[in-house]
Amino acid sequence: MRIAILGGTGAMGRLIARELRDDGHEVVITGSNPHTAERVARELDVEAAPTNVDAAKDADVVVVSVPISVTEDVIREVAPHVPEGSLLTDVTSVKVRPVRAMLEHAPEDVYVLGTHPLFGPTVPSLRGQTVILTPTERSGPWTRRVRRYLERKGARVVETTPEEHDRTMAVVQCLTHAVLLAAGAAIGRFLPSLELDIEEVASPVYRLLMDVVGRIAGQDPRLYAEIQAFNPYGDEAREELLRALRRFHEHAHDHNALTEYIAESRERLGRELDLEACQRRTDKLLSYLADELRILQEGIEAILLDVYTNEALEGEVTGDRDTIRLDGRELPRDRYKILPRCPKELAHFDGEVTVLELRTGADPGDVAAVVDALGRNLRALRAERRGERVRVEVEYTGKESLEGLLRKLRALGLEVRVAR
Known part of the structure; x- marks a missing residue:
């Protein structure tokens, strides 16, 4: 699917472009400065179009991701050029006026759907984030398609009217x-x-x-x-x-x-809020911050998880109010979650899930046990045989954990590939 992101040089536009590119879509972006658009497109490994109309005229989906003050102007500019059967949508923080503009200026055979991601561009993934959809009488099948796509990415989707x-x-x-x-x-x-x-x-x-x-x-x-x-x-x-x-x-x-x-x-x-629950949640947060500082002062074997990329580091950590020290390096404390290491059978994972395929005649249970033994910050969820290969579903925290497992398996002479 070809998807145009108007304003793809902005922070939110870049996030959307990366997500869609990683999912195999053909992405084209624009920016207020064509030279900047070309540079960002090279960085993201996507296409750049010289104008908004050039990007929109042959796209299956057109996403307006520009400042609120110019959103209606951009909609008026591109809506007449969106192809029949394509979707025109926006990601602005207000909905009444942008949705009205899309309905007014897009041809009747163009689908229209308002969206609002309730998160910033620094999130590492859509998992656990909330997106609001404001369907219209001309959203057609796209409300269901967009909702299904977002939910597969782990997002929580809420539907309402532009006014509400x-x-x-x-x-x-x-x-x-x-x-x-x-x-x-x-x-x-x-x-x-x-x-x-x-x-x-x-x-x-x-x-x-x-x-x-x-x-x-x-x-x-x-x-x-x-x-x-x-x-x-x-x-x-x-x-x-x-x-x-x-x-x-x-x-x-x-x-x-x-x-x-x-x-x-x-x-x-x-009458509207559980005030005691508010007290408990803030107590928990404050307790966590105090415990984190104590852990750093005492030193502990831990996993550091980057809050922006989900990349994991591990080892013995120490530190103070501002800094984490790990293997001679000083890292900013406010960028990392500190997860004290515990036995794998007691650990709670909340990471990515992928499927590995290994060409081997071994029992699937034995393969899962090997994956568990070799991997760090990951675990095998299930394994089954598919012909000459064993498929293992793996949950992991941090891309480095998965890459380390793959290196170890290949060092043992095993043919392994990532199926999804």
């Missing part, structure tokens, strides 16, 4: 981002005037909050500004936030009134 999507995102994104960015702006004004080193006296909740604030503040300001500006329900959400903050401020010098206001807010929120 934007109303919900006004809370999930507009209101939440406003809280965090405003808190960051206020705290940023105070910090230079403080004499105490705030890192020495910060509470666990403050540290947690500032990590989330820093996560948002450190990303593309344009994206967060456009989410606020283009969501049609954003004003309502921000006005509600301002009303709540004004009431809080008005009661701040009357502890009885403020206690009553906080209690009312707690009761209202408790």
